[in-house]
Amino acid sequence: MASYDDVMSLSVRRGFLWPAAELYGGFGGFYDYGHNGVLLRRRWEDLWTETFLGLSDNYYLIDTTTILPEAALKASGHVDHFTDVLVTCTRCGESYRGDHLLEAATHVEEEGLTPAEIDARIRDLKIRCPNCKGELGPAREFNMMFPLGIGPTAKDRAYLRPETAQGVYLNFKREFEALRRKLPMGLAIVGRAYRNEISPRQGTYRMREFLQAELQIFFDPATFADFVPLDTSAGERIRIAWAAEKNEPTAHEIAAEAVVERGLPSWYVYHLLAVQRFYLAALRIPRDAFRFAELDEKERAFYNKIHFDIQIRQESLGGFREVGGVHYRTDHDLKGHEAGSHTKQAVTFGASKLVPHVLELSFGVDRNVWAVLDLAFAKGDRLVLRLPPRLAPVTVAVFPLVNKAGIPERAESIFASLRKRFTAFYDDSGSIGRRYARMDEIGTPFSVTVDHESLEGNGATVRERDSQKQIRVPEAELADAIAKLLSGETSVVP
């Protein structure tokens, strides 16, 4: 059970993340990652890439610019529709998101309302400025993209991309032609996106600069299901909260075939299962802390036909919060670019020529990192970050028990050899208890201590973080022992 301050304070103190440009007061919605944060995030990204590129041998990596020309974002609909409703106080000038003003009054999520609807509700609920109690001005649409001018006269208009997806769509045909010319084809990207949020809040949850990991799957709707047959033999159940229940902390456990019977395409359900497996098996999120939340028509983005959020329950954020989504975007985007660029986007696949449809598996990397930190945070008589070993920034620490009698030299030699295979950390400062505690706080699963017995050929101790149990391992076998512990093949606890 971690409060927001618990997680943030540990993050700052132990080099995971903190508000950016603090020296200059910074801005809301910007965070920097320290050494441990970069490593944790990278391990999450590696696991994500391995899992989702592993779904097919026709899935690949791509990387595109964060600056896009206005024409591209006009065609995608973002120039006209990527807006939030802005309400400004007529007295103090403070700006608010309309839906947040309503939510603060009603304690219920209020998504998808128009400026006129928000004005009406503000009148009904008699909401005044939270800052100065002044009268609120009329609500208006506010575009959340950051505009830029390119070149010396800044006459070429552009934007920082609001999602990684558009750059991928612009390159679909080039990649299709450079690759196997087969569908389904997947293009995965991990990169930054930018949104000029009106009022960033809850720290890292609503950021203005953030990292997305997205897999765009281009497919022929007539044949996609054949490529991803839904295997129900294991009886896997999917955890879902339906649209009407999204404000409740509940989830149903529904058999995959039952989800299909409700009208969702089997290829969509196949990918819900793949995403759920990623969270439960690879990231080891507790089952009851995971769910999909269905979005109804009003809540969905303008380009999505089917949309389930991926949610993780986080005490630090007050319950289930979105960390990603599974979006059936149809052929909306490629058709939009076809019209906007006057360039055909259809490709020939088998007997048909078509503009492919797109299924997007979208993940907010920062939100995922925060969720992992939240769930790992455990404070009892000691503070331990119970990260899954594969996600831990440091895999193995090496300590000399004392700094004399040849022990440091032996410890350094062990460190040098472990460092070749693992992210290792050498620490010789402070008592052994303090050194264990520092490693517990960054989630290091294994600590190797070199003592007098080590000099007599009796190996070193390996301590496991959660159980605090120790085993003695011969020096020559240390690296292999750590590898086996890391993979879960063996355990320190008998």
Place this chain on the structure above:
Amino acid sequence: MASYDDVMSLSVRRGFLWPAAELYGGFGGFYDYGHNGVLLRRRWEDLWTETFLGLSDNYYLIDTTTILPEAALKASGHVDHFTDVLVTCTRCGESYRGDHLLEAATHVEEEGLTPAEIDARIRDLKIRCPNCKGELGPAREFNMMFPLGIGPTAKDRAYLRPETAQGVYLNFKREFEALRRKLPMGLAIVGRAYRNEISPRQGTYRMREFLQAELQIFFDPATFADFVPLDTSAGERIRIAWAAEKNEPTAHEIAAEAVVERGLPSWYVYHLLAVQRFYLAALRIPRDAFRFAELDEKERAFYNKIHFDIQIRQESLGGFREVGGVHYRTDHDLKGHEAGSHTKQAVTFGASKLVPHVLELSFGVDRNVWAVLDLAFAKGDRLVLRLPPRLAPVTVAVFPLVNKAGIPERAESIFASLRKRFTAFYDDSGSIGRRYARMDEIGTPFSVTVDHESLEGNGATVRERDSQKQIRVPEAELADAIAKLLSGETSVVP
């Protein structure tokens, strides 16, 4: 010997990189990376990280926002001094970099001139607009950063960072305190930077959005040399072109101690050697294609006291071109932020309390990727990308010789097993010759072909890219054989 068009055409066709947002005409200076480009770039980054974090166990990773508040870039000097000289045609309105106009006329690099000096030289050389022959207007300073407004009223001014370095400096103290509180401390970052170039040219060489890999080493100048003792026992020579020779295609081979005798600090020379080793040993750049180029006072950026460019000779770009630099930035940056933020940047280290000095090892990742492609490009009777095996996007390809008689099934099973350890690619389309050719063009070092003999327990053939020689390897030993070939431990050629 590769022309620019040779390298770019291969890059586009084979999924390395191409101009961004082509569908919409794009802008100069923006490039997207396809599947093979992302993999090649990632391998370069991994090798870079392994090499430079490996220099010390007090060096770490960090990642910071690409958007920085104006106050931070005012303090760093970028708001006032990060400028190029802009010259605009009075008739057609086309804009030019002043130094480029001079260079086109004189064929000599012209760096560091003021607007008044450029005006005078334009008059002397009687230069007119290259586009319309009109008269050129007066030269003026042009700031190369992209400005942004944050928040709904855009009243908070910010910029896209022009270099990754500043975000690292802003976090120096936080990292120092979260870590060992020891100097030298290194912080490495791989991330994007942005420069609103007046006239991007030579494709990927001068980009407006680009990737930097930088290691910032914070140190006490009184003791740095003790931590990085210059070992001259191996008699390593450093390839250097002095400032006066920078337009010549030459380099001297100078003993490390002789470079120190010329007045460079031994810790600086230590890092020249480390960088040279990275290029010659890890990246396998031919020795005569590598050099450092000294910059004189006029050419150096305002924050650098000692500056050598890292240059690689690239036929596609017409000779030696900069791919990075080794910059002694003194305490300029931390002192600037101390003054700008009114926050002390001094730390206590041993007996002294000081604002650390900074040595920056800076690399343009895109420029490095291009240089690697240029040097690998080999066209004789076939087109081969002779990439060092560790950099190749695909490590091993798997082909069924024919698509019948159980051969594809066996090939797929081999592919599935190799894929667990290597980036592997399965290809069953076209003649075996065409499949080899496709892999040669993306630099795949090893291709495994499964044939009739494979079904009889006689293993598969492994073909090496450059020699085109083949060996037969038992199926169970394939993965280990590829691993040994990749590490250079064994070779296909006897």
